[in-house]
């Protein structure tokens with residue numbers, strides 16, 4: 270570490286903490302001559318789901334090839350030389366935002382192992398809630414772990430299965446998992462996609478030039494001109510292979526049938542607004558959240574101002590419902606990233622202004638309603654309310670198009686510990702004071718379900734994974750509640 274690196278690191282860490290962290294993206298294609306290049310494009314379209322690192326693994330009929338890098342897809346995979354190092358007509362790729370295991374090169378996915386059945390690569394979106402417990406058992410039995418991610422346990426479980434067929438080994442392995450997963454995996458003969466029994470994380474099937482594709486979101490299919498076929502179902506494994514020159518897709522359902530409970534946060538914040546998740550346009554749903562929010566907590570005002578990016582569709586819905594004009598009163602700088610100029614103390618003091626700045630002409634002298642999709646630690650809201658006042662807003666009202674986040678996520682979203690969640694520590698009035706707004710209101714849980722097309726949330730049969738707002742975790746939480754509370758830190762220092 271160079272002298273002076275620490276303050277810069279902590280500056281970016283602070284900036285990074287002003288947000289909800291993403292999760293991960295997976296992509297896979299089988300039997301296409303440009304498999305690696307298409308995977309790079311797909312990962313590019315899915316960059317919003319994870320920005321720490323990316324990787325692509327291909328298979329050329331005799332060997333696997335892997336390229337894994339820390340950083341953004343565009344910076345690492347837009348170069349022809351990198352793509353040329355990834356020959357083969359089958360590929361899987363991954364964008365990572367870590368939830369278990371640090372941001373170091375050996376944790377970058379897809380992970381790869383040489384098994385008795387041949388090479389095997391896997392990419393994972395989600396988080397296992399018994400990953401550390403399984404890992405502890407495996408290590409006790411002699412497993413040599415090469416990474417510190419939860420995902421690696423799947424490789425070991427497949428390797429240790431006593432079944433003969435590769436698919437049976439994979440099923441054996443995933444039956445032991447608890448938590449959330451959307452997997453893409455590649456063996457010498459097959460491309461595999463799998464979703465956990467509740468379908469917490471998304472995964473879709475598409476087709477390009479007659480070849481199958483798997484992707485976290487439909488926006489990746491649109492980017493490469495592929496056709497959307499269907500969502501992979503909860504608890505479903507799809508196996509894509511080639512027989513007599515034709516691609517075949519088998520579907521397996523190894524779990525007892527269960528109702529799906531996809532994560533509602535995909536709709537609120539994670540997924541790209543142009544994606545269709547579970548048959549619903551994310552953009553439409555976000556706008557409806559804005560309509561519901563306006564119905565529940567109307568306020569007299571002159572202008573509706575979205576907090577970009579993800580607050581925009583809800584603010585539009587709020588404006589349409591309330592009849593109050595919508596204006597871009599905050600501009601977001603899209604070039605804020607880790608490669609930005611090395612900040613000095615002075616720049617550090619400017620804080621969030623690097624990311625958002627007030628558009629004074631639209632807010633000065635006005636009663637402003639700020640609309641954002643969610644509030645986590647409250648960092649963004651505090652700074653933006655102050656920014657509106659500095660720009661001359663007469664009143665600042667804050668509206669959130671989701672309910673208060675009172676519980677941490679363990680399924681692939683890197684929300685902070687409970688005691689850092691503002692709504693877990695404060696009541697509404699305390700939060701209003703903290704944020705500094707004249708009024709503050711959140712969308713109700715029933716309002717959220719109405720935006721999803723339901724009458725209300727049925728507590729006996731909730732249709733979505735919504736623990737962040739309700740504390741209702743739909744799976745066991747072995748690692749979090751078990752007696753041993755295992756923690757896995759990297760014992761090997763790595764520069765990354």
Ligand SMILES: O=P(O)(O)OC[C@H]1O[C@H](OP(=O)(O)OP(=O)(O)O)[C@H](O)[C@@H]1O
Nearest residue numbers: 287288289578579644645646647648649
């Ligand atoms: O309460 P906080 O801890 O500040 O976190 C909440 C903020 O984080 C997210 O935005 P983010 O900046 O991640 O991304 P966006 O540009 O897509 O809205 C979310 O949309 C809120 O604006």
Ligand SMILES: NC(=O)CC[C@H](N)C(=O)O
Nearest residue numbers: 292293367368369394395
């Ligand atoms: N956010 C995610 O989906 C992360 C996947 C996996 N748990 C990891 O940490 O690598």
Ligand SMILES: [Mg+2]
Nearest residue numbers: 577578579580
């Ligand atoms: Mg935001």
